[in-house]
Amino acid sequence: MYRAPDSVVEEIASDAEALDHVHRVLGPVDVVADRSWAHGEARVLEVRTRGEERAIAKWHRGGRNYHRELSAYQLYVPALGGDAPRLVASDDRLQLLILSRVPGELVEGSDAEHDPVVHVRAGEVLRRLHDSTPAVVNDHFGDAVMSKFAYWADRVGDAASEAELEIAQRIAATSLELGPLPMVPAHRDNSSRNWMLGPDGHVRLIDFAAVEFEPWAVDLFRLEQREWLDAPLLRESFLDGYGRRPDERDHAVLHAFHAVQAIATIAWALEHDDLVFAGQGREMLDRLLGETLY
Known part of the structure; x- marks a missing residue:
């Protein structure tokens, strides 16, 4: 059963x-x-020690994201070695993670965002995350x-019409026909906003608060x-770096996932007063409906 996201009214520890x-x-x-991102679900501060070392202090508003991220750092992220932050310490009461600061800068918004070599390297890193533990079928x-779709459809209000929700629900329901699937530790927010490009040319993956077991192809969605x-x-x-290409079943996974993510993005963004993100969700929904109708 789908567990609802943590409420935005939960208390977050003070700075x-x-x-x-x-x-x-x-x-x-x-x-x-x-x-920190503007949505307020976590505070993220970069700090400098007296020895001139950099670190990241990240603490979450909600327990779900904190425990997902902590588990990811303990169980899966070590497989990435130096191509991801290292967990230095954690505190359950504060829902705080202290992480190493990986070298480099965000790929998003830079020329590197459009560099094929960067995408090759990002694909390589993601594959290592997915292979960090045996897949579970x-x-x-x-x-x-379907549980996620029902949850978010109830919250989207008039930002999506009944007709649009009906079509999206039909697409989401195709997931019920897919049968057993291999599930891997998926990042679930894999895009250039969570890639760091270092001076050594390495692409490093950050932000593991959304990690859950999903079919591998879901980590292509945000990039698509x-x-x-x-x-x-x-x-x-990217797929060259990852070493695999989506087959017909993977495309079916992505199509169903698209339906959920479009509605979820609109609803979540509006609840967090993020009109830009809501607009991106609307574009996702329009693309989904365009693919379906035409």
Whole structure:
């Protein structure tokens, strides 16, 4: 059964509380950058120690994201070695993670976002995450898709019409016909906004708060909806790095996943007063309906 996202009204630890714990782990630090997203689901501060080392202090509003990310750092992320942050310490009461700061800068918004070589390397890193533990084969995907769809459809309000929801629901329901699927630890927010390009040319993956077991192809979805729109070379480059191409069943997974993500993105964004993200969700829905109608 799908578990609803953590409520945005949960209390989040104050900066003072979190930084006090960081001081006790790392010694005195200075905050050098606030890297938090505007939605407020987590605070992310880059800090510098007296020894000039950089670290990331990240604490979550909701327990679900915290425990997913903590588990990912403990179980799957170590397989990436230096191509992902390292877990330094954690605190369950504060829902705080202290992480190493990987070298480089975000790919999103830079020329590297359109560099095929960067996409090759991102595909290589994602494959290592997916291969960090043996795949689990089960038939839960369809039921999970339908539970998520029902949850978000109830919350989307008049941002999607009844006719649009009916079509999207029919597409989501095709997931029930897919049968057992191999499930891997999927990042579920895999895009250039979570890729760091280092001075050594390595692409490093960050932000593991959404990691759950899903079919591998779901980690292509955000790229299909953003970076790869009208950029087939980038798609081919990434898949070259990953070492696999989607087959007919993978495309069916993506189509059903698209239906859920379009509705979920609109609803979640509106609940968080993020009109830009809501607009992206609307574009996802329009593309889904366009594929269906034409």
